[in-house]
Amino acid sequence: MRTSELYKGSLESLVLQLIGKQGEMYGYELTQRAKELSAGNLNITEGTLYPLLHKLESEGKLKSVVRPYGNRTRKYYSLTPEGKHAQAQASERIQAFIEQLQQFLNPKLA
Amino acid sequence: MRTSELYKGSLESLVLQLIGKQGEMYGYELTQRAKELSAGNLNITEGTLYPLLHKLESEGKLKSVVRPYGNRTRKYYSLTPEGKHAQAQASERIQAFIEQLQQFLNPKLA
DNA sequence: AAAACATACCTTGAAATCCGATGCATTGAT
DNA sequence: ATCAATGCATCGGATTTCAAGGTATGTTTT
Numbered sequence: 001m002r003t004s005e006l007y008k009g010s011l012e013s014l015v016l017q018l019i020g021k022q023g024e025m026y027g028y029e030l031t032q033r034a035k036e037l038s039a040g041n042l043n044i045t046e047g048t049l050y051p052l053l054h055k056l057e058s059e060g061k062l063k064s065v066v067r068p069y070g071n072r073t074r075k076y077y078s079l080t081p082e083g084k085h086a087q088a089q090a091s092e093r094i095q096a097f098i099e100q101l102q103q104f105l106n107p108k109l110a
Numbered sequence: 111m112r113t114s115e116l117y118k119g120s121l122e123s124l125v126l127q128l129i130g131k132q133g134e135m136y137g138y139e140l141t142q143r144a145k146e147l148s149a150g151n152l153n154i155t156e157g158t159l160y161p162l163l164h165k166l167e168s169e170g171k172l173k174s175v176v177r178p179y180g181n182r183t184r185k186y187y188s189l190t191p192e193g194k195h196a197q198a199q200a201s202e203r204i205q206a207f208i209e210q211l212q213q214f215l216n217p218k219l220a
Numbered sequence: 221a222a223a224a225c226a227t228a229c230c231t232t233g234a235a236a237t238c239c240g241a242t243g244c245a246t247t248g249a250t
Numbered sequence: 251a252t253c254a255a256t257g258c259a260t261c262g263g264a265t266t267t268c269a270a271g272g273t274a275t276g277t278t279t280t
Contacts, residue, residue, distance in 0.1 A: 001122070001200070006207045008237080008267070009118025012111070017214050028228050037213040039206070048267050050230060071275060072228060090111070094215060096151070097116045098208050103147040104127050105204060118238070118266080138257050158238050160259060182246060182257060227276070237266070247256070 003041040011044065012052060013090035016079070019062070020087040024078040027053060053077060061086050113151040120207075121154065122162060123200035126189070129172065130197040134188040137163060163187060171196050 007014070018033055019025050025033070027049055034042045056062040061083035066075045079087055117124070128143055129135050135143070137159055144152045166172040171193035176185045189197055 001196075001203070003203045003206055005119050006123065006203060007119060009115050009120070010211070011267085013116065014214050021217060026228080027230095028226095032227095037217055038210045041206070041210060045268055046228095046230075047232080047269070052266090054230095069228090074228070086111075091215060093111070093113045093116060094211055096113055096149070098211055100148045100151060101120070101204055101208055104124050105201060107131060107147055121238085136257080137259095138255095142256095155239055156257095156259075157240065157261080161238090164259095176258095179257090180247080184257070222280085224279075225277080228274080230272080232271085233269095235266100235268075237264100239264080240262095242261085243259080245257080247254100249254080250252085 004043065007038070007042050010094070011048065012056070013094055014042075015049075015052060015056070016061070016083065016087040016090045017094070019077055020079050020084065024065075024076045026074040026076050028074075056083070114153065117148070117152050120204070121158065122166070123204055124152075125159075125162060125166070126171070126193065126197040126200045127204070129187055130189050130194065134175075134186045136184040136186050138184075166193070 014034065015030060018030055018037075022033075027046075031044045031046075031049060034044050053062065053064075057064055057077070059082075060080055062077045063080050063083075064075050064077045066073050068074075124144065125140060128140055128147075132143075137156075141154045141156075141159060144154050163172065163174075167174055167187070169192075170190055172187045173190050173193075174185050174187045176183050178184075
């Protein structure tokens, strides 16, 4: 098993975190930043990322703006007010999750 | 979204942890212990747990013994040598995962 | 200058994972 | 007696994720 398996289920929350901290990010940038912060363990594939971004946008949590970068286009995503709320909640959930994982590693005896 | 979403991808590692710490556990006990340690957030459903236990057994990581408890039967699972190895690796992966999650919450600027 | 790699968007089909519902049986509480 | 909890299990479907493929530009290497 790979460490990356553990990230399943966390992707949406982490994407909201990244965009929230950064202000706005485009897809490819997200994949690179995720790889950095995870010490190479989280490689978000395009088949995962783009449908997720589209879903979050359709849910009203993200908004996007396409801007040219040289001859390329980048599609920048940022949080809507609803997305900011979701991001704040995600942050709390992740913190609680971390504490709970530590309980599993070092459990208080029942 | 629920906190429980975050646990997706961690179930196998956490089950190995629980059984490893405890020595041997039966299915229902696992669901209760997981709920305890996760402050109620991780409710492993039977449709998830039993197939997972069967898979881990077929992979040679768990072995089971059925023992009566009153008029009921409990199926106790414990780690094989291979399972102990997997559990040790899972422990390290979870620790690394925790550190990486913290990076996402409080990233070092790029 | 050709090839290879990185950047940048996307879709599609399949695999894997997980949940809800259901089934059966015993025990304990109301 | 009925309901909740304990204890095992399976099944179908939903969701999530991945691998592969498609298109195109920019950069580096040979």
